[in-house]
Amino acid sequence: MQLSAAPYEERLTAPRSWWLVSFLVGLSLALILLPFGTLPLLVGLVGGTAAAAVMASSYGSVRIRVVGDSLIAGEAKIPLRALGEAHVLDPEEARAWRTYKADTRAFLLLRAYIPRALRVEVTDPEDPTPYLYLSTREPERLAEAIKAAKASA
Known part of the structure; x- marks a missing residue:
């Protein structure tokens, strides 16, 4: 590859x-x-x-990338085949998912100074992580990139 x-x-x-x-x-x-x-x-x-x-x-040096068949978020590298649906979160929903709706098993790449986020479901039955919470300034674009990369894989 x-x-x-x-x-x-x-x-x-x-x-x-x-x-x-x-x-x-x-x-x-x-x-x-x-x-x-x-x-x-x-x-x-x-x-x-x-x-x-x-x-x-x-x-502030942490990066989120979609490269090949992987999503790289900070130190985590997740194969796209292990990811499910991506949900764009507005500032209110993002705050809810990083506070009272949060699951302690979730992977959070959280930057409080970025009000929007993307929540991506993890569908791998071997992985106990229910979802990824990714702070991002462009959640729609990230969701589209994940969808496009999954379709081309």
Whole structure:
């Protein structure tokens, strides 16, 4: 099997406001280190900002892809033949499925800063996971990509 270009690929990047928060973390650390002099102040500003930015970047680096006959969501790689129907969730339904409707056995790729999601049923009888909950900015497009990839497989 040769992997072709992904018909769907999305990176769940962190919102822009998180970069401002990263700078504010560095500024806070700089103020804490202010009594120790100028050099510790600069080290705190640069180091705190860099550490917070790395954390924000790594949290927002997770990707969702449909490649070949697989759905890759974060670290999970699920064969498309094990997936059933995909349900597009609006913000209210998405909140419900990540709170009181959630199943503890489900696979959640959750990013709270993304209000919409896609819930995909898992039909593999060997897999105890009932569904995948995938935060996505374009759930309709992801559902179509899964459907198209399943049809061509």
